[in-house]
Amino acid sequence: MREPVGLRRKRILAVVHARGAVKVSSLAAELDVSAVTLRRDVEELARTGMLRRGHGVVRPMGDAVPVTAVPAARSGQPAGDEAPVALVVPERHSYLHETLHGARTALEEAGRRITLHIAPQAAGAERPQVERALAAGVSGLLIAPRWRSSAGEEADHGWLAEVGVPTVLMERRPRPGSVLHALDSVCSDHWYGIHLAVDHLVSLGHRRIVLAARNDSPTARSIRAAFADIAAARPEVEDWAVVLSSPDAGPGGPGTPEEVPDIAALLRERGMTGAVLHGDEEALMLVQRMTENGIRVPQDCSVVAYDDVVAALGSTALTAVAPPRTEIGRTAAQLLMHRLAQPPGTTGPVRRTELLPRLEVRGSTQVLHRPAK
Template sequence: MREPVELRRKRILAVVHARGAVKVSSLATELDVSAVTLRRDVEELARTGMLRRGHGVVRPVADDVPARAVPAARSGDTAGDGAAIALVVPERHSYLYETLHGARTALEEAGARITLHIAPQAAGAERPQVERALAAGARGLLISPRWRSAAGEEADYGWLSEVEVPTVVMERRPRPGSALHALDSVCSDHWYGIHLAVDHLISLGHRRLVLAARNDSPTARAIRSAFSEIAASRPEVEDWTVVLSSPNAGPGEPGTREPVPDLTALLRERGVTGAVLHGDEDALMLVQRLTESGIRVPRDCSVVAYDDVVAALGSTALTAVAPPRAEIGRAAAELLLDRLAHPAGTQGPVRRVELLPRLEVRGSTQELIRSAD
């Protein structure tokens, strides 16, 4: 599915605001966007006053505002004046770019200097980015690792737990008892998000449910676990199942291969009338396929998407669970700034913060219409 224009432009703004000034050619390569598309986006963003254009360079509109200058070192700031805070996020990840935007806003308001490091889509890609940032003198780290599998997540625990600057993990919840359990983190409460989705469907009379979800991120794994637990515990639910949402929604765990069912056939075979679909792009495509197969949304099947990045943009706007993406980034940045403002040993206990998602009810869910016996 082609990336929506508004999301691509959000990614452009995130990089420009984090860097302060970026070459157009470098920006196109970094964001994996054609030069023609990038220039068109830059022209439109400049026209609407959201960034400034120069000779082959783009800058944020606030580039000349004194608040962007690096402040004098605060009490307990041992890295020296001008040391930056490093933000590390995966490339081409619209969900986490909104988290990045929230973090960047909070850091800029505090006058902190930022360096953005985008990790490519490869196992272990975050570690070289972090090492590069530390070698350049970063005084703090905000990081959202991709962690496509639980094994890949575990592989990063050792080196990330040994980073020698204050670190906050954004929108990730390290495994309890792991080496990162005692690392500051700020995350959405995905259990609660799935609770909202299931409870909404049950309240509308739906009793046979399916979760069609990804299996290539910590969020996906948390959603799958929560759905299984909640659906099994609700006596109203007569039947439920969890399936992979699309062929590219894996790979899941090494050595495993999860089949991708025909969702249309599955809904008919099991009499499913309520579906939770993760993430938004897969959800929109699945709804299109259901419609093409004669399953009407929401008359025949109510659908709740999980992510709410582009869920409202479909021909039928999707009811969606909306994790507080920008607020996660802001809370993580504020926590890191608090760590940096206090000398080591006076910073208080480690904090594992969870923020609750909300449910945005739109046109893809309705009360179940039962046929007459």
């Protein structure tokens, strides 16, 4: 059976990090792959900042370099328009995949070279990736930190504010008044997205609405805060609640202290007929659970998903709020290129751009039919 490319490259990295400098020819023989295949893998791993490539030798990236001590370019490294732009995103994050695609497309259309850095699912994982990118001499940085908790976000503020190259946050909006408040950012207006969801349900006659949402990202925290704000302010909403969507959706993963209720029991006990569910995968699973417990969607409960990554693929296609994920990446890349085009030493006003989501109405919502008195 042919070995998957990803697994082969992991083996290459493991050997290089264990041995230090390794001859390419020796590495090919040891891993039992052709020299042509190995050179192709090495070139790609070097391009993405995972290792260094020399004359017939491959080396690990080396020890981390303090962010504030790394200049944007060094002797022998590309500078100015020739220097690549670093993209730093978390691994296995389907929501940000389209954002990454939008940024990459805009940069490639402008003739900018890119180095992609994938941050593992661990606290503080973005910093080493940024340090590697800076050590390689990138000219600018587009980054979407995972920030599972507010504390994790605060821990990144100090070093990220002093990166030393033009930086734009994608789909992240730092806390007002924080050290990152004055950093360029492009983000979805999640308050407006929740407004669309609640307004849609209210317009269909629903007066008791629950939000079952994740709580392990800046997007999730914005959604939860917006729902509480909007539901409390709408006089039509008679009852509302915010609950966790699944046991692994909290900032601490499984075992989170926040209660995860039985969604079907909650709907019945409080007479709720509308639900906003974040994110898509949780939404599809919750709808399955509701169906298994005799709650029909949309006849008994109208559902609006939030994210619209896979919401349309359920047995009942879910009405969903769709943030402009691709445009977030494209706009962030354009903002970064604007910064890079400015003469050295010049600054302009910080830009905090918000793009509005849209509502995709499908088969999971309908007018509430109240029983005749």
